[in-house]
Amino acid sequence: xxxxxxxDNAATTFPKxxxxxxxxxxxxxxxxxxxxxxxxxxxMRAAQKVxxxxxxxxxxxxxxxxxxxxxxxxxxALNMAIKxxxxxxxxxxxxxSCLEHNSVIRPIYKLAITQGASYSVAQVFxxxxxxxxxxxxxxITPYTKLVVCTYASNVTGYGLPVSQIGQFCRSRGIPFVVxxxxxxxxxxxxxxxxxxxxxxIAGHKSLYGITGTGLMILRPGISPDTIxxxxxxxxxxxxxxxxxxxDKFESGTLNTVGICSLGAGMDFIRxxxxxxxxxxxxxxxxxxxxxxxxxxxxxxxxxxxDMGRNAPVxxxxxxxxxxxxxxxxxxxxxxxxxxxx
Amino acid sequence: xxxxxxECMYGYIVVGSVTYALKGKNHLAKQGIYAQVAxxxxxxxxxxxxxxxxxxxxxxxIAQKLLADIHIGIQDIVV
Numbered sequence: 001x002x003x004x005x006x007x008d009n010a011a012t013t014f015p016k017x018x019x020x021x022x023x024x025x026x027x028x029x030x031x032x033x034x035x036x037x038x039x040x041x042x043x044m045r046a047a048q049k050v051x052x053x054x055x056x057x058x059x060x061x062x063x064x065x066x067x068x069x070x071x072x073x074x075x076x077a078l079n080m081a082i083k084x085x086x087x088x089x090x091x092x093x094x095x096x097s098c099l100e101h102n103s104v105i106r107p108i109y110k111l112a113i114t115q116g117a118s119y120s121v122a123q124v125f126x127x128x129x130x131x132x133x134x135x136x137x138x139x140i141t142p143y144t145k146l147v148v149c150t151y152a153s154n155v156t157g158y159g160l161p162v163s164q165i166g167q168f169c170r171s172r173g174i175p176f177v178v179x180x181x182x183x184x185x186x187x188x189x190x191x192x193x194x195x196x197x198x199x200x201i202a203g204h205k206s207l208y209g210i211t212g213t214g215l216m217i218l219r220p221g222i223s224p225d226t227i228x229x230x231x232x233x234x235x236x237x238x239x240x241x242x243x244x245x246x247d248k249f250e251s252g253t254l255n256t257v258g259i260c261s262l263g264a265g266m267d268f269i270r271x272x273x274x275x276x277x278x279x280x281x282x283x284x285x286x287x288x289x290x291x292x293x294x295x296x297x298x299x300x301x302x303x304x305x306d307m308g309r310n311a312p313v314x315x316x317x318x319x320x321x322x323x324x325x326x327x328x329x330x331x332x333x334x335x336x337x338x339x340x341x
Numbered sequence: 342x343x344x345x346x347x348e349c350m351y352g353y354i355v356v357g358s359v360t361y362a363l364k365g366k367n368h369l370a371k372q373g374i375y376a377q378v379a380x381x382x383x384x385x386x387x388x389x390x391x392x393x394x395x396x397x398x399x400x401x402x403i404a405q406k407l408l409a410d411i412h413i414g415i416q417d418i419v420v
Contacts (some may be wrong), residue, residue: 014418036358036359036360036381036392037377039380044378046380047359047363048363048378049359051359051363051364054360065360066358066361066364156420232358233358233359233390233392234357234358234388234389234390234391234392235357235389235391236388236389236390237353237389238388238389244357244358244361244414246358246360247357247358
């Protein structure tokens with residue numbers, strides 16, 4: 001096989017740490033029972049394993065163990081948070097930013113066309129937090145029921161002043177949801193420090209889990225409505241969905257194998273140190289940007305690699321070419337990158 | 342498990358989910374109370390499938406208090 005240089009870690013990290021690969025094997029062989037459904041030894045062992053990973057996530061994101069919800073990916077978590085927090089509200093107003101991924105803006109758009117929701121898009125001014133915050137403030141109306149924004153842009157890596165946005169939301173009693181897809185695992189994401197009510201996390205990016213994993217982290221006391229109901233292994237003769245987290249949000253059998261991989265990924269981060277990982281990745285990004293600056297026709301969209309603030313993502317294009325064309329050529333030369341809009 | 346007199350040595354503290362049961366078990370273990378998590382036996386489970394924290398009967402009272410301290414909702418106590 002030809003050697004490939006993988007640059008697509010912002011989409012999915014690769015290769016995974018060896019312990020993550022091993023954990024998948026272990027997940028299939030050792031934790032193959034259905035967690036939280038049966039009472040036999042293998043099922044209980046799986047339930048214990050899921051609980052152990054929940055505890056690791058609770059520690060990493062600063063919440064209670066039952067406030068860690070396993071999801072299929074960050075998009076699932078965002079849909080659950082956004083739709084769940086405005087459910088049943090009459091014509092809710094939502095504020096978001098101009099840097100959002102479709103996983104934020106599409107659920108909002110759907111609410112706009114089905115639930116009469118309205119939304120405002122706050123402008124982000126790179127390097128000028130005061131102006132960004134003022135933009136968020138100016139979007140708030142008496143009908144605002146939710147603020148949702150990314151921690152750091154998936155396109156440029158630019159980090160928003162999320163903690164200050166959260167502080168403002170808290171002072172106004174407005175729930176605040178943060179899309180931590182690019183941040184979790186490389187930037188500090190303690191829910192209280194971010195003044196957030198819900199964090200939505202991708203498991204397969206910087207947490208090093210396998211694809212098909214994600215987390216919704218709740219601040220204790222926050223309980224969105226459900227967007228999906230079903231079997232939870234609890235209160236099974238009741239028609240009503242259990243109202244206690246995590247069961248309330250985890251209908252259907254959990255992805256035990258994926259959860260095992262998430263646990264191993266979080267162990268890897270703890271062992272290496274999040275700060276060290278971020279430092280190394282920012283260093284690589286700086287090096288790449290410094291080199292790209294000298295290539296004729298290259299246009300750089302990133303360049304902020306401050307510690308503890310921006311995600312290590314480099315975005316660039318070449319004048320006169322579509323990004324997919326550029327990534328296609330690079331792919332044929334052994335470089336894996338993401339092109340697109 | 343039965344005692345020499347043929348009585349069940351354990352009591353069941355029925356909680357809302359397997360997560361709460363495991364959280365409760367860990368908390369009790371830290372306080373030196375032996376506990377296990379088990380699926381609630383059918384005859385005791387009024388709301389359908391559920392999980393319980395099983396403790397020695399003599400520890401039931403203190404276990405209830407300790408679980409309440411960490412806000413674990415107790416749905417039933419079965420001895």
